[in-house]
């Protein structure tokens with residue numbers, strides 16, 4: 001099976017872990033990079049497609065046109081690999097829970113406080129499906145942990161607990177996860 005030309009680029013999986021980052025600017029212009037390799041779009045075990053090479057270029061196209069489809073990339077600039085034809089094990093290792101460009105490009109909520117005022121903590125999935133967040137105690141911060149059904153539940157509760165113990169009203173916690181918080185979710189529009 002080859003990907004449908006009408007497939008939206010936003011539904012293809014972003015090949016990098018974490019939130020979307022683009023190191024190119026302007027409009028996608030293939031003539032500007034004549035020596036660039038084709039954009040590699042590879043099939044995953046579940047049937048989803050992922051960009052193995054060319055994530056920045058796909059990001060550029062989507063920034064100008066969020067509804068762009070595969071047909072917006074000239075045929076000679078795409079290399080399609082079906083499952084089994086590419087090194088999916090390396091991708092599974094680097095990026096075990098890929099998510100779509102649509103998800104990865106979603107705007108992050110703006111920070112309420114400058115980084116210097118924020119408290120940094122960790123968040124991880126717990127074995128029962130919930131999320132466990134904590135702030136490691138330091139000289140100025142107590143050790144506080146919280147459990148929630150969703151990452152935002154855990155974060156809100158953690159902020160409340162920290163606000164109570166520090167006797168401050170406006171606490172902003174920035175949580176970092178050491179492993180993906182969610183499993184790969186298939187892009188429904190391909191089925």
Ligand SMILES: [Zn+2]
Nearest residue numbers: 046048186187
């Ligand atoms: Zn999938």
